[in-house]
Amino acid sequence: MTALEFTYNLDQVSKTLRPFALRLTRDTEDANDLLQDTMLKAFTNREKYTDGTNLKAWLYTIMKNTFITNYQRMVRRKTFIDTTDNLHYINTADNSTDNQAYTTFAMEDITQAIESLDGAYKTPFMMHFRGFKYHEIAAKLEIPIGTVKNRIHIARKELKRMLRVYSRLD
Structure with missing residues (x-):
C-alpha cells in the first residue's frame, strides 16, 4: 500500500475513532489530542501495518495504548516519593480525609x-x-x-x- 493510499484510508477511518477517543478521555480537547497522536503514530509506523488486515482495529489498538501510556505518565507525574525512613508513596492529588x-x-x-x-x-x-x-x-x-x-x-x-x-x- 502506498503512502497516499494509507493516508486516504486513515482519513476514512479517523471519523469513527473520535467517539472512542471521547469515551476514553471524557473531554473534547483531550479527545482531539488523542486522535491526533493516534494518527501521527499510525502514519509514522505505517510500514508495520500488514496489508489486508483490519485497519480500524489496528488504529483502535494504537489509540487505546496511547491513552493508557499518557494516563500512566500523568499518574507518575502526580506521585511524590517520600525519601524518609518509611519510604511511603504519597499521591499528591488534592485528596484529603476530613474529620x-x-x-x-x-x-x-x-x-x-x-x-x-x-x-x-x-x-x-x-x-x-x-x-x-x-x-x-x-x-x-x-x-x-x-x-x-x-x-x-x-x-x-x-x-x-x-x-x-x-x-x-x-
Missing part, C-alpha cells in the same frame, strides 16, 4: 432542616428522597401529580435556603 465531626454537624443540620419543613412539603419530599416516583407519591397521598412536583420543589428551595451556609464552604 468526621464536620460531617456529623452537617447531617444534624440537614436533619433539623428537614424536620422543620411543613408536613405538606416534608412528606412528599421524603417519599421522593426514598425513591418513590411522582405518580406513586400522588396516588399514596391522593393529590394531583402537579401538586406533588410543586411541593417537592418548594421543599428543596426551603432546604437550600436553610442550608445556605454549606454552599459557601466548597
